[in-house]
Amino acid sequence: MQHPDEGIIHSWLDGALSAEDAAQLESHVAGCERCRTAVAEARGFVAASSRILTALDDVPRGVVPAAAPRKGDLRVVWRAAAAMLIVAGGSFVVMREGEDNPEMASSPTAAVFREATAPAASADSAADGAPGQGVDARPAAPARARADRPAPSVAGDQRAENSVAQSYAAEAAPAAAQPSIGSDVVLKTGMVAGVGSTAGPVAPLKVVRIEPRIGERRTIYEVAEGDTVTFTETESLRLEEVVVTSATGVAGEASTAQRQSGARGARSVAPITDRAAAAPPPPPAPPVDSLRRRDTVVANTGVMAKAAAAPISAVTSLAAQTNTINWTDASTGKKLSLSGKVSVARLQEIKLRIEKERAASGSRAP
């Protein structure tokens, strides 16, 4: 065998030679002084280079600070995506439940969803039992609770027919500022606490009011006597449109007062990032937990201290009476939603009528 070159020796030391080649090389090296020296030197290089490379591992972290903000951004994106998924999933649940059970109120799945999103605040009025009494002003729904809807404030009778999809009151009206404005609003907006029926007969769609807003437009229809739904057209999708957003008044004054004060929080207009701004200042009393916190807010603004202890289950069962459907206008790409305290089936039917009317008018105005 010829003297192996340095590459072959390294291959041998690295175990990369075939058994046959390795055996040949070994027997050669055994009898060749020069190659023994070359092998020893190669071993030295292997060991030394390995040691030198190990010294490279003493590298401080955080040399590239740019990575940190990027990770943060990613988290935000993921959070937003997760929120969308949850919301979309929730809507799906609501719709599915609606198909199976138009009234939905008793659906456990839907109830769970609502429990997760419904604000706690109205538990109070339910506990009280006196319709419209004492609920002079409800604080703007706590940020997170807005989520969704100002839960219906309910009187002893839970018919809750008067379906009012949103809070229409003045923007973020400070709760305590308008203690007894409730009935005025009822009259003004036509959302009278009527004796309609959720599954009442189909009445012609009557526009109660149109509310153009930045990025969206709302139309409040009276679909039956005392029964209104809110139709929301949105230019671009935001979380809020997908979320159920409606309050269902029961006995006018109480619910309207609630609407009045819950205003900003109840609106789907407020971007989620505005929550802090929309929420009322935290109450002085230290909250025990989030639910209690909302209760405390209510109590603190003079609504009903007594109600603070009301169980959350009341809220969920009451909140269960509002439905929302969402869809996208195929021609304009707008996100549309329809909310009201009627069954999903009814909402679907109203949706068809609205679409028909819109098509007939040839504009977005019904």
Place this chain on the structure above:
Amino acid sequence: MTDVERLFRTYHAQLVRYLTRRLGDRDWAEEVAQETFIRALRQTSIENERAWLFAVATNLVRDEARKDMRRRKHLALLSEEYRDEVIEPQETTLERAQEAAMARKAVDGLAERDRLALLMREEGLDYNEIAEALELSPGSVGTTLSRARRRLVESYEALQKSREEREKNAAS
């Protein structure tokens, strides 16, 4: 689909070390390693996993290197901004820091292919894997490695010698 979790468990540490040695920055190395595993996710199957991972990581580094100048400028600005937030580990002794600096210099002095082959070998890649990752013929890997090792050691020793001479001059 490729079992990325298993790939990650098996090769992540190796890959990060390889990249850290290659790049001199552990965060950057981890970023590149992550990107490598993300790409592995998109593969339906990978024949030679380790070679594939190291090849992809190496290519990513190469792409990154093009952006390097821009990045350095950006970093210079950021380092001002983040100075207070970055906590440098203090356990590195002066001597170790000097050794690391010399090692870095010596490694950087190698030809790119020699350096990569050597770093991959240090992570346990066999000659076939190195050949595949670097698109070399398997027969040339031994030669590449022997050259890389010799040059690295000689270069490091030269740096060490000049440092010792400097210290001697400073002392006298």
